[in-house]
Amino acid sequence: MLTNERHDYILQLLDEKRTVKLQDLVEKTDASESTLRRDLTELENMGKLERVFGGAILPTRNLQEPSMDDKSTRNLKEKQSIAEFAATFVQEGDSVFLDAGTTTLQMIPHLKDKNPVVVTNGLPLAVALNEAGITTYLTGGMLKPRTGAFVGAGALAALGTYHFDICFLGVNGVHADYGYTTPDPEEAAIKKKAASHARKTYILADHSKVNKVSFATIMDLQEAALIVDGLPAESLKELEKITPVKVVEE
Amino acid sequence: MLTNERHDYILQLLDEKRTVKLQDLVEKTDASESTLRRDLTELENMGKLERVFGGAILPTRNLQEPSMDDKSTRNLKEKQSIAEFAATFVQEGDSVFLDAGTTTLQMIPHLKDKNPVVVTNGLPLAVALNEAGITTYLTGGMLKPRTGAFVGAGALAALGTYHFDICFLGVNGVHADYGYTTPDPEEAAIKKKAASHARKTYILADHSKVNKVSFATIMDLQEAALIVDGLPAESLKELEKITPVKVVEE
DNA sequence: CCAAAATCAATCATAATCATTCATAAGCAA
DNA sequence: TTGCTTATGAATGATTATGATTGATTTTGG
Numbered sequence: 269m270l271t272n273e274r275h276d277y278i279l280q281l282l283d284e285k286r287t288v289k290l291q292d293l294v295e296k297t298d299a300s301e302s303t304l305r306r307d308l309t310e311l312e313n314m315g316k317l318e319r320v321f322g323g324a325i326l327p328t329r330n331l332q333e334p335s336m337d338d339k340s341t342r343n344l345k346e347k348q349s350i351a352e353f354a355a356t357f358v359q360e361g362d363s364v365f366l367d368a369g370t371t372t373l374q375m376i377p378h379l380k381d382k383n384p385v386v387v388t389n390g391l392p393l394a395v396a397l398n399e400a401g402i403t404t405y406l407t408g409g410m411l412k413p414r415t416g417a418f419v420g421a422g423a424l425a426a427l428g429t430y431h432f433d434i435c436f437l438g439v440n441g442v443h444a445d446y447g448y449t450t451p452d453p454e455e456a457a458i459k460k461k462a463a464s465h466a467r468k469t470y471i472l473a474d475h476s477k478v479n480k481v482s483f484a485t486i487m488d489l490q491e492a493a494l495i496v497d498g499l500p501a502e503s504l505k506e507l508e509k510i511t512p513v514k515v516v517e518e
Numbered sequence: 519m520l521t522n523e524r525h526d527y528i529l530q531l532l533d534e535k536r537t538v539k540l541q542d543l544v545e546k547t548d549a550s551e552s553t554l555r556r557d558l559t560e561l562e563n564m565g566k567l568e569r570v571f572g573g574a575i576l577p578t579r580n581l582q583e584p585s586m587d588d589k590s591t592r593n594l595k596e597k598q599s600i601a602e603f604a605a606t607f608v609q610e611g612d613s614v615f616l617d618a619g620t621t622t623l624q625m626i627p628h629l630k631d632k633n634p635v636v637v638t639n640g641l642p643l644a645v646a647l648n649e650a651g652i653t654t655y656l657t658g659g660m661l662k663p664r665t666g667a668f669v670g671a672g673a674l675a676a677l678g679t680y681h682f683d684i685c686f687l688g689v690n691g692v693h694a695d696y697g698y699t700t701p702d703p704e705e706a707a708i709k710k711k712a713a714s715h716a717r718k719t720y721i722l723a724d725h726s727k728v729n730k731v732s733f734a735t736i737m738d739l740q741e742a743a744l745i746v747d748g749l750p751a752e753s754l755k756e757l758e759k760i761t762p763v764k765v766v767e768e
Numbered sequence: 769c770c771a772a773a774a775t776c777a778a779t780c781a782t783a784a785t786c787a788t789t790c791a792t793a794a795g796c797a798a
Numbered sequence: 799t800t801g802c803t804t805a806t807g808a809a810t811g812a813t814t815a816t817g818a819t820t821g822a823t824t825t826t827g828g
Contacts, residue, residue, distance in 0.1 A: 271805075287523055290785080300807045305786075320522050321785065321814065391644055391656075398641065398661055406641075406668060408658020408676045411648055418656060422676055426658045429672065521815075540775080550817045555776075571775065571824065 269297055274307055280451055282317055282326060283414055289323040346474045346497050351375040353516045354436055354472055354495050358382050362433040365462045366393055368417035368455070369438030371472045376400050387430050389423050389458055391416035405430070412454070419454040427461045435466030437492070442473050444506035448489055463489050470495050470514075478503055519547055524557055532567055532576055534631050539573040594624075596724040596747050601625040603766040604686055604722055604745050608632050612683040615712045616643055618667035618705070619688030621722045626650050637680050639673050639708055641666040655680070662702070669704040677711045685716030691730040692723050692744060694756035699736055713739050720745050720764075728753055 269277075274297055281288050293304045308324050311317045317324045351374035358364060360382050366372045368390025376396045379386065386397055389407040397404040409423025437459045441449040448471060450456045463469040469492040478496065493512040507513050519527075524547055531538050543554045558574050561567045567574045601624035608614055610632050616622045618640025626646045629636065636647055639657040647654040659673030687709045691699040698721060700706050713719040719742040728749060743762040757763050 287520055289520060301785095302807055303805080306806085309787095320520060322520050325520075325522050391641075391648065394641055394661060395645065398663060398666065401663065404661040404663075405672065406656065406658045406661060408656045408668070408672070411644060411654040411656060413648060413651065416648065418658070422655065422658070422679065425679070426672055426676065429675070551775095552817055553815075556815085559777095 269299065271307070274299060274304070275311060276451075278304075278307060278311065278324075279316055282324065286414075287323060287325045292323075347371045348374045349516055350472055350474060350495060350497055352378050353514075354470055355379055355382075357468075357470060358384055358434055361385075363387070363431065365430070365432045365435040365466060366390065366397075367435075367437040367459060367462065368393060368415065369472075371438050371474070372436050375436065376402070387427075387432065389418040389427075389462075391418070407458075412452070415452075415455075417455055417458075419452075419458055423458055424461055427458065427465060430465060432462070432466040433468070435462050435469040437463065437469065437471050437489075439471055439473055439477065441477050442471070442494060442496075442507065443478075444503075444510060447510065448492075460489065463492060469493070471511075478507070519549065521557070524549060524554070525561060528554075528557060528561060528574075529566055530630075532574065533627070537573060537575045542573075596726075597621045598624045599766050600722055600724060600745060600747055602628050603764075604720055605629055605632075607718075607720060608634060608684055611635075613637070613681070615680070615682045615685040615716060616640065617685075617687040617709060617712065618643060618665060619722075621688050621724070622686050625686065626652070637677075637682065639668040639677075639712075641668070657708075662704070665702075665705070667705055667708070669702075669708055673708055674711055677708065677715060680715060682712070682716040683718070685712050685719040687713065687719065687721050687739075687742070689721055689723055689727065691727050692721070692746075692757065693729050694753075694760060696736055697760060698739055698742075710739065713742060719743070721761075725749050728757070 277297065278288060278293065290301065290304060290308070293299075294301055297304070299307075308317070308319050312319050312324070315327060318327045347370060351371055355375045355378035358379060362382065362384050364379070364384045364386045366375065366386055366388040368388065373390070373393055373396060376393065377400065379402060380400050385403045385405070387405040387407065388394055388397065389409070391411065394404055394406045407418050407423040407426040409418040409426065410420040411417075412419055439448045440451050443449065450459065469489065471489065471492050471494045473494065473496050475497055493514060494507065495514045495516065497516040504513060504515070527547065528538060528543065540551065540554060540558070543549075544551050547554065549557075558567070558569050562569050562574070565577060568577045597620060601621055605625045605628035608629060612632065612634050614629070614634045614636045616625065616636055616638040618638065622638075622640070623643055623646060626643065627650065629652060630650050635653045635655070637655040637657065638644055638647065639659070641661065644654055644656045657668050657673040657676040659668035659676065660670040661667075662669055689698045689700050693699065700709065719739065721739065721742050721744045723744065723746050725747055728746065743764060744757065745764045745766065747766045749757075749765065754763060754765070
């Protein structure tokens, strides 16, 4: 198992359980205690978790709030510029689908003056849309703890009753060989269904997600275009073989 | 069990029951008395609880949470006691519908230890349920900006797919002659449909809403029982002619 | 008020976890 | 291949958490 894979696995487990024990990780991965200790130390330095005796817990800061440490702030800036760029594709009065996720959340301030009708499956997005005075529909369904995304049969059924002019999705990874990936199969189903009901679909990803491989569900999203920020030219070329790519203007 | 998990567990238990016994903790966790004593000492030093002989209690300052705007704090005390009383009707593992509204919102802390599955059409309720770690479903539909309630065809259709053991609704007025009233016809439709899919329905109203007449939609909710706080005896008698009434125990 | 029972603080030995070091294995460029 | 870097796993002594024991303190029930 690759270092990055382990890191993703640890963070995913942490996201679900709020706390992980080192010994559990030793059992579930094939890595040694030393290696996993190093992983935890690194992830702590990145601010992704907080080590405690015997394992690690989610950092104390609020999950909803954008994080304040250096690295995440930099990510946030990128997400914001991607989101702002993505919003320029929305026309006056469009019906829009916004996937649950932090990047799509950042689009909301830039949608206000376009009088859109927005459908989302994200709880924090519904709150933000409501505050922004935008006409909001929510899919409903089962609420996934922590991520605040609605999934399951209810959400899928609700999606079937809508049709979108434009659809924005977040992903966990984009790879020239494997395509789009996202960790949760249920969220993947939502994304796929939303895309199938849209005239045009855009995938939002910052460069840290490009060519990243991890445990994830692969999504088939043929018609979609990718929106990314600055990329090495070679990565860009490879990606363009599988999908149209829009790069954020600086 | 990690130290942090125990601490969280203790605080959670304390939040629910307002008081914990050391011996109960010894039984429920696998930790020794010594360890749990140390936990309590630490948590006390952090100001999270107050030790007493045999266990611990909530610190005195936590008893009254500050919160919210004027409207939602109006009659807050009454709403809280009504909500707490209403929650006693919920059984372990029940499927529960919670109407959008400030009174039903107050029920959420009292539902935690009953492991319910909760369906709601209220955006603030979904947020609170999520934070409380309760399994949550949301109807979805169109979001009404002012109230944070989901209404319309989408919400009604989603409601049709659920069935509830117990259903709690808020109303705008209760009148011995006119029955239940609520200002918005769309919300009235939601309430009616939810009630029709429940084995048992309770209407929550504080005394300020009794015998109030206003421009409103009259709802026919034959099977429902009314939960109110202190009332003049004559009002109570009149109401009992049209519906079963439960009065909050002081 | 007294005595029994329960709870408590303090101490100590043990077990678990930790940081550090070092040697080996794996990846990679020349 | 060789030489270099990086990732890994095992071993070490240090640190921390834990559980049992002790005698002191508080509550309880006459």
